[in-house]
Amino acid sequence: MILRYTFFRMLMLIPVSFSISVVIFMIVYLLPGDPIDNLLRVGSSPEDRAKLVAQYGLDRNLVVQYFVWIGNMFQGEFGQAIVLRRPVADLVAQNLPYSLTLGGLAFLFSSTVGMTLGTISAIVRHPVLDRMMRAFILLGSTVPGFWLALLLILLFSVKLGWFPVSGAGGWQSLVLPVLTIGFGGVALVARVTRVALMDARREDFVTLLHAKGLSSGTILFRHLMPHALLPVVTILALRIGWILGGAVTVEFVFGRPGLGSLLIRALGQRDYPVVQACLLMLALAVMLGTLIGDIAQAAMDPRVREKKS
Amino acid sequence: MLSVRDLGVAFGSVQPLSGVSFTVSPGETLGIVGESGSGKSLTAMSVMGLLPLIGGRITGGTVEFDGADVTKLPERAYRKLRGGKIGLITQNPMTSLDPLQKIGPQVDDVAKLHMGMTGAEARARTVEILGTLRIPEPALICDRYPHQMSGGMKQRIVIAMALAADPDVLIADEPTTALDVTVQAQIIRLLDDLVKERNLALVLITHDMSVVAQTCDKIVVMYAGRAVEHGPVEAIFDRPRHPYTQALIACIPRGLDDATRLTGIEGTVPTVLNYPKGCPFHPRCPRAEAICAVEPPEFSVEGDSAAACHFAEVAHVQPA
Ligand SMILES: Nc1ncnc2c1ncn2[C@@H]1O[C@H](COP(=O)(O)OP(=O)(O)OP(=O)(O)O)[C@@H](O)[C@H]1O
Ligand code: SF4
Ligand SMILES: [Mg+2]
Numbered sequence: 001m002i003l004r005y006t007f008f009r010m011l012m013l014i015p016v017s018f019s020i021s022v023v024i025f026m027i028v029y030l031l032p033g034d035p036i037d038n039l040l041r042v043g044s045s046p047e048d049r050a051k052l053v054a055q056y057g058l059d060r061n062l063v064v065q066y067f068v069w070i071g072n073m074f075q076g077e078f079g080q081a082i083v084l085r086r087p088v089a090d091l092v093a094q095n096l097p098y099s100l101t102l103g104g105l106a107f108l109f110s111s112t113v114g115m116t117l118g119t120i121s122a123i124v125r126h127p128v129l130d131r132m133m134r135a136f137i138l139l140g141s142t143v144p145g146f147w148l149a150l151l152l153i154l155l156f157s158v159k160l161g162w163f164p165v166s167g168a169g170g171w172q173s174l175v176l177p178v179l180t181i182g183f184g185g186v187a188l189v190a191r192v193t194r195v196a197l198m199d200a201r202r203e204d205f206v207t208l209l210h211a212k213g214l215s216s217g218t219i220l221f222r223h224l225m226p227h228a229l230l231p232v233v234t235i236l237a238l239r240i241g242w243i244l245g246g247a248v249t250v251e252f253v254f255g256r257p258g259l260g261s262l263l264i265r266a267l268g269q270r271d272y273p274v275v276q277a278c279l280l281m282l283a284l285a286v287m288l289g290t291l292i293g294d295i296a297q298a299a300m301d302p303r304v305r306e307k308k309s
Numbered sequence: 310m311l312s313v314r315d316l317g318v319a320f321g322s323v324q325p326l327s328g329v330s331f332t333v334s335p336g337e338t339l340g341i342v343g344e345s346g347s348g349k350s351l352t353a354m355s356v357m358g359l360l361p362l363i364g365g366r367i368t369g370g371t372v373e374f375d376g377a378d379v380t381k382l383p384e385r386a387y388r389k390l391r392g393g394k395i396g397l398i399t400q401n402p403m404t405s406l407d408p409l410q411k412i413g414p415q416v417d418d419v420a421k422l423h424m425g426m427t428g429a430e431a432r433a434r435t436v437e438i439l440g441t442l443r444i445p446e447p448a449l450i451c452d453r454y455p456h457q458m459s460g461g462m463k464q465r466i467v468i469a470m471a472l473a474a475d476p477d478v479l480i481a482d483e484p485t486t487a488l489d490v491t492v493q494a495q496i497i498r499l500l501d502d503l504v505k506e507r508n509l510a511l512v513l514i515t516h517d518m519s520v521v522a523q524t525c526d527k528i529v530v531m532y533a534g535r536a537v538e539h540g541p542v543e544a545i546f547d548r549p550r551h552p553y554t555q556a557l558i559a560c561i562p563r564g565l566d567d568a569t570r571l572t573g574i575e576g577t578v579p580t581v582l583n584y585p586k587g588c589p590f591h592p593r594c595p596r597a598e599a600i601c602a603v604e605p606p607e608f609s610v611e612g613d614s615a616a617a618c619h620f621a622e623v624a625h626v627q628p629a
Binding site: 203204205206207208209210211212213214215223226227300301302303306 | 357359362388389390391392393396397399401404405406407408409410418419422423454456457467470471
């Protein structure tokens with residue numbers, strides 16, 4: 001059943017990824033100026049120009065060009081970076097691990113801490129704790145990431161000197177960026193968990209669970225938690241995409257290598273093959289995230305499983 | 310067996326329920342009737358010890374089970390009663406099972422919890438009970454999810470859950486309201502059979518006076534959070550002495566002629582916040598006199614039945 005669902009869900013990825021790739025492909029054409037000029041660095045030789053024309057099939061019509069380009073992408077043939085004069089694939093391969101580490105840790109941090117806080121605040125009915133929790137959630141969902149980053153750098157790096165201001169050397173350099181990205185996530189996940197648990201507790205069937213003689217603890221862990229997890233998983237899945245995307249500004253502020261830094265630099269330098277590759281990776285991460293989320297939903301909820309397959 | 314005396318319930322400072330009393334013995338069915346908001350479900354929740362779940366508390370009276378008052382019972386001990394000695398069936402079978410879990414485990418839980426059975430033993434028992442409730446292919450049903458079943462089937466599953474640990478008392482809070490008419494009749498018949506076969510004490514909460522007439526031995530009529538009349542079914546139906554009971558009986562649809570169906574009672578049910586002073590029924594009562602708005606009526610006992618009306622002695626002579 002779940003395999004069937006997964007299969008059909010993956011079929012749905014085809015039109016989605018097609019449209020995304022078209023948009024990314026068109027970036028070069030949507031920019032002012034000649035696409036070849038956009039793709040060429042100043043002072044390049046006619047051979048360079050010819051190579052580019054061949055690679056993109058620029059002499060052919062747009063549809064053919066797209067398929068040539070996407071075919072190259074599939075083979076990991078991202079082309080040559082204009083400004084950095086290196087294969088784009090190398091640049092991506094070099095930067096991706098940094099982003100994955102940072103985003104992955106931030107994801108783990110926000111999901112575990114967020115779910116724990118959300119659960120506690122839903123079951124411990126203490127007015128003071130409740131107010132603290134609300135304040136935290138409000139703060140976490142409104143404070144912008146870059147501002148928090150600067151604040152953390154000022155406090156922990158500049159004043160206390162506990163962590164490096166920037167760079168990517170050792171685990172210490174990860175602490176502040178992970179906290180920065182994770183903070184908003186913690187607040188979001190905590191809020192969703194809290195609301196979902198309180199909603200679940202109001203469901204009719206909970207009365208009957210109590211009427212069976214089950215303890216509140218059993219009801220919480222065996223019945224309420226799975227229900228609360230449904231919306232939480234949806235949110236978390238969206239954040240899987242953010243593992244790469246959410247780190248863009250934060251990487252830049254902390255001066256860390258990574259896909260985000262690469263993208264921002266490439267945008268500044270109008271290095272379009274790099275921009276295209278970075279965007280493609282980000283889009284891929286988001287698609288993968290929603291895919292994982294939907295499959296997880298289906299695995300947890302028999303109603304979803306049946307509806308779509 | 311189950312004896313409720315002078316029960317009162319409050320949420321904060323509002324008191325939606327007071328002075329409710331009744332007794333049910335094994336093999337007996339007690340009907341609790343009354344319009345929406347009269348406190349029937351609160352009575353059920355009180356007996357189950359589940360008021361804290363909805364933020365309410367018992368403010369007075371006793372709930373005696375096998376002679377011992379359980380209102381002061383610690384939660385841990387009360388859990389043994391729930392599902393073990395007292396089973397509950399609720400109104401809407403569409404939402405009363407956990408949609409994420411298969412049917413089997415949801416029923417198995419009860420026998421595991423209260424009879425110390427292993428998983429396999431509990432499953433065998435589940436299959437057996439589903440069978441006795443006339444559920445086709447019980448072993449297959451165990452692997453189904455709630456949304457794959459009809460309302461009537463789900464209500465049978467809920468009944469199976471309530472019965473799994475062989476309780477002495479069953480409380481059914483409007484068990485058929487959410488079901489089709491034909492299914493309603495099946496479920497009521499099923500409950501009726503169970504009372505006889507298993508010597509259960511059944512508390513049947515319902516809006517439907519004709520169901521009461523068919524299945525109950527005793528009846529409690531509730532209005533605005535109070536019991537206004539109670540007694541043996543024949544006595545109450547023959548000689549209803551409370552004007553509200555009379556009105557309820559007059560509203561029973563007779564035959565299939567649409568014109569005679571559900572006349573309804575004039576006026577609206579008071580809410581907790583505006584329970585009338587004196588007799589709660591006086592704003593709608595055809596017999597009300599000056600005293601009714603001032604003085605709450607005492608129960609007037611006649612044989613095994615009692616009615617809380619100032620004019621209960623004469624009231625059974627129904628006005629034309
Ligand atoms: N959680 C609650 N908080 C405050 N008041 C409540 C709560 N639950 C019920 N009440 C009040 O108690 C009164 C009795 O409610 P109850 O649910 O027992 O009625 P009922 O007889 O079961 O009605 P119905 O036929 O609609 O099920 C109502 O007036 C309702 O407003
Ligand atoms: S006490 Fe008065 S108002 Fe109440 S039911 Fe009797 S006659 Fe009607
Ligand atoms: Mg009710």
